[in-house]
Amino acid sequence: MTIAATMAAPQAQSGSIGLIAKRATAVFMLMFLAACQSVIPKGGQGPDGPPPVESPDPGNVVLSDGDRHRVALLLPVTGADGDVGQSIANATTLALLDTRNTNIRMTTYDTALGVDAAVKKAVADGNKLILGPLRSDDVIAVANVAKPAGVPMISFSNDVGAAGPNVFLLGHLPSQSIDRVVKYAKAQGYTRFGGIVPKSVYGQRASSNLTNSVRAAGGALVSVQEIDGSTVSIDAAARKLNAAGIIDAVLIADNGRVAIATVPALRKAGLSSAKILGTDLWNIDASVAANPMMRSAWFASVSDTMFRQYADKYRARFGRAPSRLSSLGYDSVLLVARVAQNWKLGTRFPVARLTDPDGFIGIDGAFRFAANGMSERMLEVQEVQAGKHATIDPAPRGFATTK
Structure with missing residues (x-):
């Protein structure tokens, strides 16, 4: 199983996941240990659509665009859904910091100011992957622009009608x-x-x-x-x-x-x-x-065990409790960071790696994608x-x- 996240776990943990966690790369073993400062991304104003807001470089290291993969985050960080969108955006920032990732440039585009303008700007800016959007009725609008441009999407929606080739649903189905x-x-x-x-x-x-x-x-x-x-x-x-x-x-x-x-x-x-x-x-x-x-x-x-650990860290950094849906943002960055380890700069996102049948591990447990864009999760009964x-x-x- 590919490891998208390795949480701090009790010594008593056993089985295949515990064994794989011990073999995970050092970058993911640093999760929940990073202590660097974070910047909360915010939405912007503008007559031509939402201006992008870039996430911070881990450790305040300034890197050129040539050193990083450009990834767009399409979320409503203002307006009626702004609280949920901002919480997901905060989670992506936290994930970048926790993994000490240095080869991803994450830029937030506020879909509340116009989803069409947001996705067109994201594609024009040269982003190779889109994380989002949140609302199911925005997924098709984003896909109509992103797919012809060869930019795959990992959406936070759970609307199965929106899934398809290069449009992956991370939301809980x-x-x-x-x-x-x-x-x-x-x-x-x-x-x-x-x-x-x-x-x-x-x-x-x-x-x-x-x-x-x-x-x-x-x-x-x-x-x-x-x-x-x-x-x-x-x-x-x-x-x-x-x-x-x-x-x-x-x-x-x-x-x-x-x-x-x-x-x-x-x-x-x-x-x-x-x-x-x-x-x-x-x-x-x-x-x-x-x-x-x-x-x-x-x-x-999905299990809440890892989410509780994540929520404590989120609260300590941002001063409030995270939205339950924000784990989707965190896990999306862990997934991309894992894939980006072998993603050659200047090339398209290696979308085929998303459909690893062994799946990935995140805050919400084990999950994997099918070629049709649908996700499969390991669920518990509560x-x-x-x-x-x-x-x-x-x-x-x-x-x-x-x-």
Whole structure:
């Protein structure tokens, strides 16, 4: 397995990943040990589109462009999504500093000021790789400019409809979260499933994912109901599920706020003992663990173990907690830094190296890319307990491959 990140780990760590970590290159062993100062990238203003903001050179060493690979970071660092985008941008800076990387020039382009202008500027500036964008509806716009120019993308989106050759999705894909929790529930004896999904493209895909996962696990899908998020639609969906037949597990494929509103409706409708299942959307919402009605619910997500270590370091440097999604920014830089070790200056980004079947290791655990741009992750199952999420079935440590 290629190492994109090696976290500080307990001496008790064992197995293949622990062994590989000991053999990792020195640059990645320095992660979480770097103490140099950082500069927080900010978005800019300009009539011709967002001016670029360059990340700092590690150790304040000034290098010429001829010594570094140019990589563009396309994010909304102002506007409505500015907090999340800025947190991801901060994470990329932290990753560059932690790895003491000196051969990557990272430049931030603010998509909140116009995604078309941002990507055109990024390509015109000679960037060989794009990290981002964040929003799924921006991915196609960026790809329409980047692909003809031969510039591959590693997007932070999880919209599977946007993936394709040279357009890789680093975002956590809902289909994998659904499949993981359904298979785990089936292994624990739950056989008859129901589903609550939003009336949206996301909901349609979630419904299809749930159907396929239940079938593959050998269970029975009794009924799937759509909701628009309102109390009326939630109550109606709960009653229809209860009337559809015996259901011993219900997947709520929506965010934490909707799940918190849906569980009481399911209990009131008669599904008093059904196991509640969810997706990784719950992992970014602290209110789920704080709500007593959500206790004992299960959902599948990336592991939080390494994220907690990263969050402490992020907080110490930037003075605030990171967005849960910021780990995507950190891992994207670790991945690129790893590939850049053998990336010849002046050449195109070696995109074929992204599809190493052994995958990579990052803050969010093991992951790998397929040639179609989709990512695959090793997920764990978590249980909602009083004020916390507890791991009840750990993520596999790596991918089984044959060579």
